[in-house]
Amino acid sequence: MYRSKLEQCLKRVQKPARYxxxxxxxxxxxxxxxxxxxxxxxxxxxxVGMSHLGMKILYHMLNEREDTLCERVFAPWDDMEQEMRKxxxxxxxxxxxxxxxxxxxxAFTLQYEMSYSNVVNMLDLAGIPxxxxxxxxxxxxxxxxxxxxxxxxxxxxxxxxxxLGEGEEMNSExxxxxxxxxxxxxxxxxxxxxxxxxxxxYVPSFYTVTxxxxxxxxxxxPNREGIPQKVKKRIVKDMDNTYIPEKLIxxxxxxxxxxxxxxxxxxxxxxxxxCQAGYIxxxxxxxxxxxxxxxxxxxxxxxxxxxxxxxxxSTSDYxxxxxxxxxxxxxxxxxxxxxxxxxxRVDNFSMELMEKVQKVKKSGLTFAxxxxxxxxxxxxxxxxxxxxxxxxxxxxxxGGYNRIKLYFMLGLPTETETDVLGIGELAQKxxxxxxxxxxxxRKGRSVSVTVSTSFFVPKPFTPFQWEPQNLIxxxxxxxxxxxxxxxNKKIVYNWHNSDVSFLEEVFAKGDRRLGExxxxxxxxxxxxxxxxxxxxxxKWMEAFDLxxxxxxxxxxxxxxxxxxxxxxxxxxxxxKEFLIAEHERAYRGETTPSCRESCMHCGAAQFGGGVCxxxxxx
Amino acid sequence: xxxxxxxxxKTGMGKYISHLDLLRCFTRAIQRSGLPVxxxxxxxxxxxxTFALPLSIGVTSECETVDIQFEDWVSDAEIMEKLSANLPxxxxxxxxGDPTPKASEIVAxxxxxEAGYNGNIDKEQMNGFFSQTEIPVxxxxxxxxxxxxxxxxxxxxxxxxxxxxxGFCIRVIVDAGERNLKPELLxxxxxxxxxxxxxxxxxxxxxxxxxxxxxxxLSEFC
Numbered sequence: 001m002y003r004s005k006l007e008q009c010l011k012r013v014q015k016p017a018r019y020x021x022x023x024x025x026x027x028x029x030x031x032x033x034x035x036x037x038x039x040x041x042x043x044x045x046x047x048v049g050m051s052h053l054g055m056k057i058l059y060h061m062l063n064e065r066e067d068t069l070c071e072r073v074f075a076p077w078d079d080m081e082q083e084m085r086k087x088x089x090x091x092x093x094x095x096x097x098x099x100x101x102x103x104x105x106x107a108f109t110l111q112y113e114m115s116y117s118n119v120v121n122m123l124d125l126a127g128i129p130x131x132x133x134x135x136x137x138x139x140x141x142x143x144x145x146x147x148x149x150x151x152x153x154x155x156x157x158x159x160x161x162x163x164l165g166e167g168e169e170m171n172s173e174x175x176x177x178x179x180x181x182x183x184x185x186x187x188x189x190x191x192x193x194x195x196x197x198x199x200x201x202y203v204p205s206f207y208t209v210t211x212x213x214x215x216x217x218x219x220x221x222p223n224r225e226g227i228p229q230k231v232k233k234r235i236v237k238d239m240d241n242t243y244i245p246e247k248l249i250x251x252x253x254x255x256x257x258x259x260x261x262x263x264x265x266x267x268x269x270x271x272x273x274x275c276q277a278g279y280i281x282x283x284x285x286x287x288x289x290x291x292x293x294x295x296x297x298x299x300x301x302x303x304x305x306x307x308x309x310x311x312x313x314s315t316s317d318y319x320x321x322x323x324x325x326x327x328x329x330x331x332x333x334x335x336x337x338x339x340x341x342x343x344x345r346v347d348n349f350s351m352e353l354m355e356k357v358q359k360v361k362k363s364g365l366t367f368a369x370x371x372x373x374x375x376x377x378x379x380x381x382x383x384x385x386x387x388x389x390x391x392x393x394x395x396x397x398x399g400g401y402n403r404i405k406l407y408f409m410l411g412l413p414t415e416t417e418t419d420v421l422g423i424g425e426l427a428q429k430x431x432x433x434x435x436x437x438x439x440x441x442r443k444g445r446s447v448s449v450t451v452s453t454s455f456f457v458p459k460p461f462t463p464f465q466w467e468p469q470n471l472i473x474x475x476x477x478x479x480x481x482x483x484x485x486x487x488n489k490k491i492v493y494n495w496h497n498s499d500v501s502f503l504e505e506v507f508a509k510g511d512r513r514l515g516e517x518x519x520x521x522x523x524x525x526x527x528x529x530x531x532x533x534x535x536x537x538x539k540w541m542e543a544f545d546l547x548x549x550x551x552x553x554x555x556x557x558x559x560x561x562x563x564x565x566x567x568x569x570x571x572x573x574x575x576k577e578f579l580i581a582e583h584e585r586a587y588r589g590e591t592t593p594s595c596r597e598s599c600m601h602c603g604a605a606q607f608g609g610g611v612c613x614x615x616x617x618x
Numbered sequence: 619x620x621x622x623x624x625x626x627x628k629t630g631m632g633k634y635i636s637h638l639d640l641l642r643c644f645t646r647a648i649q650r651s652g653l654p655v656x657x658x659x660x661x662x663x664x665x666x667x668t669f670a671l672p673l674s675i676g677v678t679s680e681c682e683t684v685d686i687q688f689e690d691w692v693s694d695a696e697i698m699e700k701l702s703a704n705l706p707x708x709x710x711x712x713x714x715g716d717p718t719p720k721a722s723e724i725v726a727x728x729x730x731x732e733a734g735y736n737g738n739i740d741k742e743q744m745n746g747f748f749s750q751t752e753i754p755v756x757x758x759x760x761x762x763x764x765x766x767x768x769x770x771x772x773x774x775x776x777x778x779x780x781x782x783x784x785g786f787c788i789r790v791i792v793d794a795g796e797r798n799l800k801p802e803l804l805x806x807x808x809x810x811x812x813x814x815x816x817x818x819x820x821x822x823x824x825x826x827x828x829x830x831x832x833x834x835x836l837s838e839f840c
Contacts, residue, residue: 011820017639020632023706024643024647252640254639302650336657
């Protein structure tokens with residue numbers, strides 16, 4: 001019924017192709033009376049959401065079920081939202097233009113903290129009561145998954161439940177329970193009680209939190225019989241025997257990542273201490289070359305994409321990378337498909353690999369040493385040596401590259417002036433490396449190094465979770481100092497003034513009291529906080545003020561190891577003892593070997609699969 | 619190597635697919651279909667395809683064409699079948715045939731323009747609009763920037779095909795190709811003329827494209 005109204009709005013907005021749907025391979029099922037309906041919401045604009053692999057997996061997987069339909073929902077851009085509000089059009093799904101509030105389940109994927117305001121705004125636009133306790137049997141269940149779901153306590157009052165971990169199996173189990181529950185005519189709480197028995201499901205209303213006078217958490221405990229103190233995450237143990245979508249939707253407009261993404265493995269063996277993904281996705285589980293080649297071939301046939309990328313946390317750590325790239329190149333070169341390899345690590349970069357990438361199209365080279373000095377790299381356990389970087393740069397220069405990008409962070413724990421200035425010095429050494437190569441061997445005439453820094457945001461489930469974030473003003477001073485220290489014109493230094501890092505920290509480490517701040521901020525107009533055109537720091541500060549909450553409490557306070565953390569309910573399989581040990585090792589400047597070098601007994605072996613058992617297999 | 623002209627429709631939400639997106643859409647449809655197309659030589663090989671006349675965003679069409687280079691051995695029937703199976707639902711292959719006449723010979727296009735409104739518009743008012751001696755509109759081109767022209771100089775024929783309390787429907791033939799008039803300019807001029815009655819929606823479809831081989835009579839492009 002909203003289709004024609006929506007269509008009229010499209011004439012007045014930018015990029016109408018964001019809202020049209022009907023892409024090749026999109027799935028349009030009939031709304032039969034008994035079918036269960038899931039609105040899969042990505043709290044950002046279409047071209048961002050359509051770049052996300054997780055959504056593709058769950059969308060196609062849920063639609064494989066005959067008793068379920070799943071449709072996509074994205075956040076309308078501001079111009080479209082205004083049109084919709086003016087015309088009285090609620091938030092609609094892509095496939096059938098049905099109001100999101102008419103679905104049985106409304107699922108959000110939380111990829112980054114700065115999308116929380118969009119979750120609230122989308123609920124508001126959908127006409128779904130914002131607070132979970134205000135919802136009735138006529139309303140859908142609202143739930144969230146994705147990497148932030150492990151610590152999305154700020155959304156706890158707005159969400160009926162969270163799913164922790166990898167959603168392949170869990171989402172289907174939720175539908176099974178829903179089917180029985182719907183037929184039984186029981187209360188919403190009955191459904192939640194039933195799914196709380198599923199490993200990975202966290203129902204925040206089943207827990208009561210009390211606070212000390214200093215605002216730290218005094219207790220966090222279940223308030224019902226049979227509810228676990230901690231919720232253990234779910235993982236897919238066997239990556240070859242899980243649902244992998246091949247008939248991927250092919251968008252009309254260009255999403256951020258417009259290509260086939262081949263997921264080689266989940267997890268990362270490295271254990272960089274700043275990186276949340278390195279801990280929450282443990283243990284590392286690989287797919288076989290045979291399976292990947294098969295998926296690649298089917299995906300190419302089903303989509304017609306001209307590019308494929310290998311998507312994993314640290315692609316070059318895939319144990320059978322060369323057999324895989326050989327097989328993929330044999331398949332892609334004839335079809336004129338470009339193969340790109342992101343996230344290369346400096347220490348195992350080789351000429352051979354580079355030549356493989358180049359075979360079809362030369363891509364730019366980016367490395368992330370993360371810190372300017374070896375001391376600080378040891379602290380953060382980024383096991384990259386300066387000589388590795390220089391050796392790699394030389395290989396790249398001889399191979400015809402003459403532009404290299406280097407990524408660093410400012411505000412890391414224990415950072416000093418030496419570390420900050422070390423960033424510029426390292427960039428200079430890369431420049432020097434170029435001129436150390438004999439003229440006839442280097443291909444480019446000149447060289448340029450682009451240095452980018454971001455502000456460090458300490459994240460839950462990392463050894464740095466107890467660390468306070470540097471003041472934004474301090475990090476800005478560091479950036480200016482670095483800027484002034486770089487005099488060579490061949491080095492380009494980029495950094496952004498970013499108050500958003502502060503908000504990111506507040507919502508990463510916040511507790512459920514921030515729910516009211518989110519609701520307040522949405523009513524003040526906060527949304528799309530990850531976009532510089534929308535992020536409004538002053539509005540956020542007003543929202544905190546109106547709620548009587550000091551955001552610095554969450555961002556700038558050093559937490560003690562025995563404090564109850566807002567995200568302690570989530571069990572990612574890595575023990576707190578391990579994280580504490582890693583935190584202490586960081587301060588001693590001791591590095592930790594990768595999972596393949598030596599097991600440090602983080603706890604992830606309890607899942608019974610992946611890298612933890614690789615040795616026993618051979 | 620041979621060039622084939624694929625005639626297709628662009629309907630429904632497909633009207634919001636831009637020209638660039640359409641190109642990508644066809645490239646991928648052909649890749650999926652496995653049809654033997656000819657690639658350009660050079661550093662960045664691409665499929666050789668040419669769309670006859672770009673279509674404005676928001677306008678549907680029953681007469682779009684794209685010329686694609688195929689290997690000799692593939693039949694029109696196979697192109698038709700495989701391409702149809704691989705295009706998104708809002709695009710349909712209508713026919714496959716010879717790529718004649720050339721796209722550069724296009725001189726005119728016919729549009730059906732349906733308007734919806736709240737108010738009362740009668741035939742007299744509509745006639746009044748078309749019997750003006752001048753309707754100044756602003757054309758934007760990449761080369762010349764903004765220029766003001768008389769819309770009637772571009773209007774070859776017009777006809778009111780229906781008029782009711784809620785809407786009207788007109789059929790127009792306007793210049794197209796080298797000397798081109800976008801139908802939205804006509805819509806905007808009509809809106810301005812009919813004010814204060816507010817036109818709430820437009821539904822514009824390109825029905826036919828014409829060439830004029832003898833310099834006098836129009837014949838269909840394909």
